[in-house]
Amino acid sequence: MKIEVLFPEVxxxxxxxxxxxxxxxxxxxxxxIIETSLNDEPAFVKQDDIxxxxxxxxxxxxxxxxxxxxxxxxxxxxxxxxxxxxxLLLGNAMEILGKFIENEDESQxxxxxxxxxxxxxxxMHRYSGYYLGKHKDIExxxxxxxxxxxxxxxDECYFSETELGMGINISTKYEGVQKNNxxxxxxxxxxxxxxxLFTKELLKTMGVENPKLAFEEEVMAAYNERxxxxxxxxxxxxKENKKNSKKY
Amino acid sequence: MNNKKSIKFYVALxxxxxxxxxxxxLKRNATSFPGxxxxxxxxxxxGILEKPETIIGVTGTNGKTTVSNMINDILTENxxxxxxxxxxxxxxxxxxxxxxxxxxLRGQTKKKLAVLEIDERxxxxxxxxxxxxxxxxxxIFRDSLMRNGHTEFIADVLDKYIPKxxxxxxxxxxxxxxxxxxxxxxxxxxxxxxxxxxxxxxNKTRDIIVCPKCYSKLEYDxxxxxxxxxxxxxxxxxxxxxxDYLATKLDLDNMKMTVKxxxxxxxxxxxxxxxINIYNILAVIALLKEFGLSYEQINTSLxxxxxxxxxxxxxxxxxxxxxxxxxxGMNPIACSRAFDYTRKEPGNKAAxxxxxxxxxxxxxxxxxxxxYDTDYEFLNDASIKQVIVAGPRYLDSKVRxxxxxxxxxxxxxxxxxxxxxxxxxxxxxxxxxxxxxxYSIEETKNIKNTVKQLIDEKGNK
Numbered sequence: 104m105k106i107e108v109l110f111p112e113v114x115x116x117x118x119x120x121x122x123x124x125x126x127x128x129x130x131x132x133x134x135x136i137i138e139t140s141l142n143d144e145p146a147f148v149k150q151d152d153i154x155x156x157x158x159x160x161x162x163x164x165x166x167x168x169x170x171x172x173x174x175x176x177x178x179x180x181x182x183x184x185x186x187x188x189x190x191l192l193l194g195n196a197m198e199i200l201g202k203f204i205e206n207e208d209e210s211q212x213x214x215x216x217x218x219x220x221x222x223x224x225x226x227m228h229r230y231s232g233y234y235l236g237k238h239k240d241i242e243x244x245x246x247x248x249x250x251x252x253x254x255x256x257x258d259e260c261y262f263s264e265t266e267l268g269m270g271i272n273i274s275t276k277y278e279g280v281q282k283n284n285x286x287x288x289x290x291x292x293x294x295x296x297x298x299x300l301f302t303k304e305l306l307k308t309m310g311v312e313n314p315k316l317a318f319e320e321e322v323m324a325a326y327n328e329r330x331x332x333x334x335x336x337x338x339x340x341x342k343e344n345k346k347n348s349k350k351y
Numbered sequence: 352m353n354n355k356k357s358i359k360f361y362v363a364l365x366x367x368x369x370x371x372x373x374x375x376x377l378k379r380n381a382t383s384f385p386g387x388x389x390x391x392x393x394x395x396x397x398g399i400l401e402k403p404e405t406i407i408g409v410t411g412t413n414g415k416t417t418v419s420n421m422i423n424d425i426l427t428e429n430x431x432x433x434x435x436x437x438x439x440x441x442x443x444x445x446x447x448x449x450x451x452x453x454x455x456l457r458g459q460t461k462k463k464l465a466v467l468e469i470d471e472r473x474x475x476x477x478x479x480x481x482x483x484x485x486x487x488x489x490x491i492f493r494d495s496l497m498r499n500g501h502t503e504f505i506a507d508v509l510d511k512y513i514p515k516x517x518x519x520x521x522x523x524x525x526x527x528x529x530x531x532x533x534x535x536x537x538x539x540x541x542x543x544x545x546x547x548x549x550x551x552x553x554n555k556t557r558d559i560i561v562c563p564k565c566y567s568k569l570e571y572d573x574x575x576x577x578x579x580x581x582x583x584x585x586x587x588x589x590x591x592x593x594x595d596y597l598a599t600k601l602d603l604d605n606m607k608m609t610v611k612x613x614x615x616x617x618x619x620x621x622x623x624x625x626x627i628n629i630y631n632i633l634a635v636i637a638l639l640k641e642f643g644l645s646y647e648q649i650n651t652s653l654x655x656x657x658x659x660x661x662x663x664x665x666x667x668x669x670x671x672x673x674x675x676x677x678x679x680g681m682n683p684i685a686c687s688r689a690f691d692y693t694r695k696e697p698g699n700k701a702a703x704x705x706x707x708x709x710x711x712x713x714x715x716x717x718x719x720x721x722x723y724d725t726d727y728e729f730l731n732d733a734s735i736k737q738v739i740v741a742g743p744r745y746l747d748s749k750v751r752x753x754x755x756x757x758x759x760x761x762x763x764x765x766x767x768x769x770x771x772x773x774x775x776x777x778x779x780x781x782x783x784x785x786x787x788x789x790y791s792i793e794e795t796k797n798i799k800n801t802v803k804q805l806i807d808e809k810g811n812k
Contacts, residue, residue: 292719
C-alpha cells in the first residue's frame, strides 16, 4: 500500500495532514508514505502502484509554485485519472488542477488546466462555514474556510450535494469535483476523521478489501453527534430560506 | 484622505461620548459600541480624532495582552500618564472607543501617550488612521483558521498597512515576524541558544519550512518550538536576524535573565519560568529601553509584576499544586505551548483540558481542524497520569487524544465540565493543570473550586 503526499512542506494547513495519519492507523501502519517535496519529481510520474495521491490546502503564493511544479505533468495526471487512480485534494488544492485562479484585480494565474473550473480570490472577505451534504448515500460533514470561491458547472461531476452551507460557490448546491476516483473538495481539515463512512469507501477505492477504521467506536460517536447538530442547522436554514423566498 | 473635523465628525464624537455615559449608567460594557457608532456615522473618524503624541502599539498572534499590560504597568509606575485599551477590544472600534475616552468634546486628546494592543487582522482598519511610533510584533503563528487564514495572509496585511515611519520591535527568533515591514527601522529581541533547543522538529506544525524568497528548504541551526529558533536559507540571504536585545543567560533557579543590550549587559528579574512569557518580558524590555527608560526603572517595576491571573495562576492547596494556564482554543500554538509546559513541569500530573470555544456552540459546532495542528501528543507523557476533556466538542477531543496515543484508560471524557472534573483521580498526583480557553474564565474558576473540593474530600478520607 502506497500513499503519495504532495508537497507537505507547503500543503499542510488546517490539520489536513491528519488525514494521512488516520489512514496510517486504519492500515495498521502497513503503508508506505511518500512525501514528495517541491524539489522532487512526483512519484506518480513513474510509479503505477500508488494507492492514493493526496494534496492538502496551502497559501496563495504556494499555490502558484505548486501550479508551476505540476503543469509539466498535466497529461500524466489526466492519464492517471482516466485509469481510476484515487486522488484526494482538499481545500484550495483542488483549484490547482482547474483553468485559472483570478485575483481581486482580475489578473489571472493560469493553473494546470485539466478542468474548466476557475477560482476567484477575495482575500479580505474570508468565507467560513459548516458543511453537510450527500456523497452518493453517505452523509458528509465538515468545515469550510476559504479566501477563494470556485466557479464552473459541476452539476454532472460534483463530490457532494449540499444540505447545509454552500457548494463550490454560493449559487450552487453542488460541492467539489469528482471524476472517476479523483475527488476535489473545498472541505478542509480532518475530513477522514470526521467522516468514518466516507473513509471506509475511500479505503475500498484504494484497494483495501475489508477496511477497518481506527478508533471506530469513538469516531462514529463524534460523527453521529455532529450529524445530528448539522441536520438541525440544515432544517433551520431551509425554513429561513423558505420564509425569505415567500417575502419576495 | 480629508482629516478635517466636519460636522459629521462632531456628531459622531458627541453621540459616541453620550453612548459611553448611557452604557456606564446601565452598567453595560462600553468598550466597543461607542467607537463602532462613531465609525458608522463618520467612516474616517479615527483618522480625524486627535491622537496622543506618542503611540506604542503591540501586535502579533500570541502575547499581545500580556505585553501591553506589562508596558502599561511599568510606565504608570514610572509616572507616565497614558491611555490604553486594557479593558477594551483591540480592533478598530475598541481602539476608537479608547481614544474617544481620552478626548474632549472638541476631539482634542487629553493624553500625550497611548499604549494600544492592536489586533493583527485589523491592520487595514487601524494603521491608515494611526501611526504608532513603536510597534511590537510579538510573534506570528497560525491562529483561528476561520478568521486569520494563515500566516502568509497576516504577514501580508501587516506589511501592506504598517506605516513606514513606525519603528518595529520584532521577535528575531521568529522568521515570519522578523521579516515584517522590511524597510522600517527595526529593533530585534531574541533568546540565545538554550540547552533545551534541539535539531529536530517536535511540533505538528511549522509555519515556515521553505524560504519565502526562493522556496529552498530552510536549514535550522536549532529549533526551540514550532518555527521559533535560528534558521537560514542555504541558497539566498534569507535568515534569522541578529538580536539587538539578546537574552544570553536564563537562570531559572534564581529567576534571573542576562540581556545583552546596545548599552551593555543587564540582569533582569524573571517573574515566570514559562518561555512564552520570557519572550514577552524581553519584548517589554527592548521597547522600554528604546522608549528611554533606564535599566533601574524597568527592572524595579518588572520585579513587582505578575502575569494576569486569567492567563496563568499557580498555587498549592493542601499539598497539591493547582496551575491554571490559558490555552486559547482554536489557536494551535497557544494550546501546544500550554501542553508542552504541562508535560515539562515536575512530578505526576493530571491535566484538565477545556479548550472548546463554549460560545461557538450556539452557532452549531466549532471548526475542529485546529485540534490536528495542536500537539495533543505532548499530553501523551508518562508524567501525565490522567487527561480530562470536556465541553461541547468532548467527543472530538477524545478522538484527538486517541490519535495522539493517549491510552483510553487515562482519558475522562464528559460534556459537562464539572462532571468531568469529578472524574479526577488524585492518587499519586502532585499537580493538577487546568488548561482553559480565553472565554471560559468562569468555568475555570468553577473547575478549580471543584478540584479543591476533591482535594479536601481526599484529605478527609
